[in-house]
Amino acid sequence: MIESFLDYLSLEKKYSVHTITAYKNDLISFRDFLSSEFNQESLVDVHYNQIRSWIVSLVDAKISNRTINRKVSSLKSFYKFLQKTEQIIINPLSKHKALKVSKKVQVPFTSKEINLVINSISEESNFIALRNKLIVEIFYSTGIRRTELINIKETEISLYNGTIKVLGKRNKERFVPLLESIVPTLKEYISLRKKISKNSDFLFITEKGNKIYETLVYRIINSYFSKVSSKVKKSPHILRHSFATHLLNEGADLNSVKELLGHSSLASTQVYTHNSLDAIKKVYNQAHPRSSKKNNL
Known part of the structure; x- marks a missing residue:
């Protein structure tokens, strides 16, 4: 039953391997709980009070509300699948309310911090430094995700059109603009890259010619920005x-930013708008006729 659900997520929903693994772990965790606490193996005849007991056990284990909500969401999707395939009639989580979580404000880097990092890497001239500089520049100039950057192939970059073809979530393709300012770095990197590996299709590789990986990309960004931020x-x-x-601070409209980020809905993009409030307030105070700053001019 779980395997059928996972196949559905992979084949129909086009979820990534990472996401599917998370769903699988959550379902197995709940199944093991049912077995140990209720001596029950079936996931079909489940009541909400059993799920609530599982949630309480997760709370007692000091697991964060955010993580618990994610686990319960996996379970809810599983039971929606069972409804869809007519294996159950009622979703036991249909009336469940998510646990409250505190909203974490993600503080962006400043333009100064980003420029400091790029300039500091520019002082080095080896392959690794050039690759790392290009990684920072592409992240900041395109807004792509880590997995999207890792999977960029050299053939997906068009210097003629000034675009990069990106494979996003659920295998959705999109084209993002390539700033002219990073083209020299890109050309220089590709030239050095060819001396290291002619076999790999992927743009970003290690010194040994292998495709870069997620933890390496995280370490690169964390290491450089720890020095300036x-x-x-x-x-x-x-x-x-x-x-x-x-982009929002400089006046870009929300829909354009949504397309660049590869979001499926505006709701996902709106989480970034709170950081642009300072800029909006500044414009407001300078423009409104009743503003004290306006009157003092």
């Missing part, structure tokens, strides 16, 4: 966050 989070996602926030 005191922010708590220093990750590829914060660079994506900075890209969106800086």
